[in-house]
Amino acid sequence: MSQTATIKIIYTSDIHGNAMPILYGTNEPANLGLAKYASIVKRARNENENILILDNGDLIQGTPLMTHYVKEHADKENPMVGIMNLLGIDAGVIGNHEFNFGKTVLQDAIDQSNYPWLSANLVNKQGEPYFGKPYIMKSLGNGVKIAIVGVTTHYIPNWESPGHIDGIQFRDALETLKTWVNYIREKEKPDLVIASYHGGFERDIETGQPTESLTGENQGYAMCQEIEGLDVLLTGHQHRILTGEINGVLIAQPGNNGKMYGSIDIEMKQLEKKWQVSRKEAEILSVGNIEPDPDVLNYMKEMETSTQQWLDLPTGYIDGDMMIQDPFKARVSKHPFIQFIQNVQLEASGADISVTALLNNESKGFQNVVTMRDIVSNYMYPNTLVVLELTGKDIKRALEKTAEYFDLDSNQTITVNPTYVTPKPQHYNYDMWEGLNYTIHVSKPIGSRVEDILYKGEPLQENNTYPVVMNNYRATGGGNYDMFKDKPVVKEIQKDMVELIHGYFEKYKTVKTEVHSNYTVKP
Missing domain, CATH: 3.90.780.10 (5'-Nucleotidase, C-terminal domain)
Structure with a gap:
């Protein structure tokens, strides 16, 4: 009788500094942010034996909270990283807005993280990953081997201040991912390959028609079409809400600001000692009216109070x-x-x-x-x-x-x-x-x-x-x-x-x- 395994992946993308469930412009309550998402993660951990928690980038910039942190409290732990540490996420990916405050703030965030940051195509002059790792391996229940590889839109030099990216080479995300998926399949022999790409889709996911000028900023469609051995492509950057399949690759994109998150279910069957995907599906879910996690609220108390005092000046x-x-x-x-x-x-x-x-x-x-x-x-x-x-x-x-x-x-x-x-x-x-x-x-x-x-x-x-x-x-x-x-x-x-x-x-x-x-x- 063949064995089976069920794997749950939940992930965020483009959180943009939204920790608290409020809109800072008005201070009105809002159904968004990591404090609410944390409650969802805790519940998901209790309900699922085999679970991966990932973040797909654009985490540390975007709210007055993070502006205030960088200006007044940069000697302390980055609050967005602190929350992700509390959640015990498995990996994060570097997004383009991670560079907005400069390399020091980003490097500090990475150094403070209890999890790896993945970006295979951001390399130094020697061609080695500039930050963290290109990929990680996870072994979940019943011995299923999972590879998670991260890439970042290589279009960043078209936007960012040169001083913020000095010494970093931005290699083509599509070509880099293709190289690493081939390498991982050959060397690690995983049962499942997940790519987490801080980038989006350059074509309509159903018709294949171009939806933007093909600059290379977004390459998700081409990744699904051209890279063999890819099972799941997690995306972001465009702030869209998407699920579907392209060329047999399951894709998702969960909007922005922590209003939604991606939930992926994968069923595996073991046939002749080899694990194969028997079912995979993705949905984008709202954080909704769930109560914020008290541990996150407590962790944020001091920084949030300081931010509010600054904002009201x-x-x-x-x-x-x-x-x-x-x-x-x-x-x-x-x-x-x-x-x-x-x-x-x-x-x-x-x-x-x-x-x-x-x-x-x-x-x-x-x-x-x-x-x-x-x-x-x-x-x-x-x-x-x-x-x-x-x-x-x-x-x-x-x-x-x-x-x-x-x-x-x-x-x-x-x-x-x-x-x-x-x-x-x-x-x-x-x-x-x-x-x-x-x-x-x-x-x-x-x-x-x-x-x-x-x-x-x-x-x-x-x-x-x-x-x-x-x-x-x-x-x-x-x-x-x-x-x-x-x-x-x-x-x-x-x-x-x-x-x-x-x-x-x-x-x-x-x-x-x-x-x-x-x-x-x-x-």
């Missing part, structure tokens, strides 16, 4: 209305909040042309009394600023790129181009410019929508150069702004935008709302 005042009622309208025509961000960037950099974006649709702008909570909930990324030397031609190309954000509906009304909404919202890739006057005609073909570009009242000259300030993500070409890649850097401002906004309020105390209506978006 008044830092400045607004004279006028700087609240955002409609994020779409705030992009179509200049909003006082956008004007404020442009003014901060111009003053910090000394440039006279500035580029910024409304980072997401949850940004509310500033009330009359501005606290740190308001600043970090409106500017949620730890971006620094870079001044690039751009030609007029580069600027024109960038304006045409940003003009792709708009579309016309059947009534010829301006709306958002669907590619900026699905499969992942990318509203942060629509830029607004200061220091130039320009007009976007949405009805015209993509690539020739922008007209009447003026600099100081004169037509922009294609061959002239202009210093332009923008955040470090955009300066490296992030968002497919390839025209910014490898351009001369005039200046780097090492303080992040939260610090710069705070410093602006410290200098001026009360900021009067204003708008320079320098651009027009027409049907």
